[in-house]
Amino acid sequence: MTNITASGSGPRITGWRRVEGYLRQTFGIAWLAAAIRLSVFLPVSALLVCFLDPALHIPVEPRLIWRNALPFLLIMVVLYGACGRFLLSLVISTMFGWIVFKVNAIKELNMDAPLMPADVLLSHQMTHNIGFFAHYTGYRALLLLLLALVSVAVTGLVWWLEKKWYRPNWISRIIYVTLALTALITLFNGNGFWGAAYSSKALPGFDKWAPILTVRENGLMASLVKMSQAKPLTIPKPDTSIVKQFARDNKPELVELMHRQLPGELPDIVIVQSEAFFDPGVMKDVDFGQYAPNFERLASTGITGSLTTPTYGGGTIRTEFETLTGYPMAAFPLIAYPYFGLAADWMPTVPRRLASMGYSTELFHPFRSDFWNREDVMPGLGFHHSYYEDAFVGAQRAGSYISDHALFDTVLARLDQASTKPRYIMAITMENHGPWDRDDALMGPLKGKPLPSGLSPQGKVEMTYYLSHLVNGDEALGDFAKRLLARPRWTILVFYGDHLPALSAAFADLGFDDDKLPRHEHTRYMLLSNRPIATDQPRKIDLHSYDLPGLLFDVAGLPEDGYLALSSTMRRQRVREHAESGIYEQLQYNAAIMEVRCQHALSLSGGCTLLGSIETAAKAIR
Structure with missing residues (x-):
């Protein structure tokens, strides 16, 4: 419907035509321009991980490249939606990636261990003890400071240059942030498709017992995703049968340890x-x-x-x-x-x-x-x-x-x-x-x-x-x-x-x-x-x-109660038999897992009980 203004100044678009024009603008040229920009993020994120990650320097399978690049791609999209600036999103995500890999290199050098999801727990330790941790960076601390200052200057320059360039409208930006952030969260949680995409079959080099080797085999970002997906399973299900059998086979020694005066x-x-x-x-x-x-x-x-x-x-x-x-x-x-x-x-x-x-x-x-x-x-x-x-x-x-x-x-x-x-x-x-x-x-x-x-x-x-x-x-x-x-x-x-x-x-x-x-x-x-x-x-x-x-x-x-008696008996038997530690290590691991899952009240019969006294624990294996 077209209305004529009272002053005769010309037609004014109202009603559904206004909505139609807005949708055409949003889903037409605007989305085409946005799609072109977003398509650039994919090769940039792939080049970023290939350049920064030593595990991807040699010829590697595409499956590792995209699994390592995907987190950075999603971060770029989140930033693009948040600030609406294409180049700024590239600059910030690239700087973030560089910092992540440098911190990982410092940790590997000093602890022979890579960054892990649990390191997030130390963020407050880092901020409260920055002087202590700075000792480990040496000259790198000055380099990091200089690069931080340069990065701030570059970020400010890009922000200023890009302020007059095309920026997606607020509806598009909300969609970008929502979709990319949802993908990031579900990715690191292992929900739905992501669990299979980063499964042990997809990443055959993953070994939760040796995270440093996992990172060197699969790349840092893919390993971080896999470790994050596995994080809810940090207390695995134990093999109770081998602990029960060991307790039955060594009942006299266990009782003796628990009944010491x-x-x-x-x-x-x-x-x-x-x-x-x-x-x-x-x-x-x-x-x-x-x-x-x-x-x-x-x-x-x-x-x-x-x-x-x-x-x-x-x-x-x-x-x-x-x-x-x-x-x-x-x-x-x-x-x-x-x-x-x-x-x-x-x-x-x-x-x-x-x-x-x-x-x-x-x-x-x-x-x-x-x-x-x-x-x-x-x-x-x-x-x-x-x-x-x-x-x-x-x-x-x-x-x-x-x-x-x-x-x-x-x-x-x-x-x-x-x-x-x-x-x-x-x-x-x-x-x-x-x-x-x-x-x-x-x-x-x-x-x-x-x-x-x-x-x-x-x-x-x-x-x-x-x-x-x-x-x-x-x-x-x-x-x-x-x-x-x-x-x-x-x-x-x-x-x-x-x-x-x-x-x-x-x-x-x-x-x-x-x-x-x-x-x-x-x-x-x-x-x-x-x-x-x-x-x-x-x-x-x-x-x-x-x-x-x-x-x-x-x-x-x-006197030694429940778990400690089991642990001592395992050590004694290993020494007596001059045995390789492998089988006893597995016994020890499963007993410890049982102890923790039982809220530190391990029954020597293989169940969970409140061990109120040494005598109670001894009765558990009779």
Whole structure:
């Protein structure tokens, strides 16, 4: 319908013709222009991942390219809908992709692990501890800052240049954002078609037990999507049959462990988790004890061996969690940081078990209380008192961090205080924390000890920094053990390294005696006592870090309930049979999964029950 204005100025389009014209504009030329722009996003996203992802540098199958490019394509469409600017969407998404791959490269270098969905949990840790994490970027921090400034300038310029160019109308933009955002969310959740598109059949190189190899085989973005889709299944269904069978076959030993009587004298127990401690003797042309003679001397007087830990270069809390709970992290392969998931609630840990026997439980860690979420988690793990960096004001430093000497002196001073209760103390050192190619104050030329030969310039830098603190920490350990074990009270000391340091250049220069990769090498542990250790205890045992709780309870003669009794029996049987660890690892994993799924109340008959006492647990297998 056409109406004539009263002033005679000409026809005015009204009614359905106005709507018709708008729809023609929207779904005609406008959509054609938008389609052309959107079609550019596909090749750009493919080129982006092929350029940035080392896994896609060699000739690869198209199926990997589009699976890695798709997340960036959807991000570009979301940005295009949000801002309505084509070039700006390309610039921002490209910068975002570059940052993601650079951060992944830094994590791989320092931890031999890729970015994982669980890293999102650390975002607040990054913002609250930016200075600490900046140490790991080195010169890259300045480069990142310069690039950030350039990126802001480029973004502003593109925004200004593009402000007069064609922009889709608001209805189109809402549609773009809605569709692309829905696709992104369902993609990472694995809903519908996406689950099949990123299935194990579509990505045959996916291995949830080895995320670093998965990324190198399938590409970073495709692996992140696959890991995100698998995330709701982080607590897998266990094979209860093998655990039940093991419990039935070993019933007498399990009952014996659970019915132990408390010894007349309960020992003080001191656990030292030494940051990045390992003996360089595992490297070629380096002797054991060459740089840690006190550890080697002390270890020969107690129980010792290699220690397999669940992390490399960093991620201390993974080893820490294993030694506190006895749960192997490998049983939960998609949980990267247990203090942000598994340890959220009450758990039957070593300190909690000891507290039930009358122990006072204390933690000493000369660093920030909020780091790794320890401040919130440690009370739930059974520590009555925790002491962090504010308890070490004015303490001696060795380089960037509180020295091992100062930490050990604080622990000894605490033990000297009168107490009617036996004590369980865990000390987590910081002195030899990475990175190992820069430091606020170098400790000196290794106190007369020469560097290994055959090192590159970068390898020399890494080994100089690392070994200077290793030598200093070893002297502190020798003095600490001497004073601690000279006490008249029965005292047990457990000392272990949490992971190997990420000495990438030095490890590449020298290699290892067994020619394995750094992430497959082991740290060391030792258990000492100022009372005779039972003669039936082997003196040389290679363990996993999750074996340490059972070994400690065995040496101290303390009763062991449900899961801990199972774990100890598995360790003992493995040692007696000199068996390969594979079958026992699977037993351990399934028992741990059962324990967690049972809310930490594992029945030795294979079910879930509230184990109110050791006697109740023993009845479960009768």
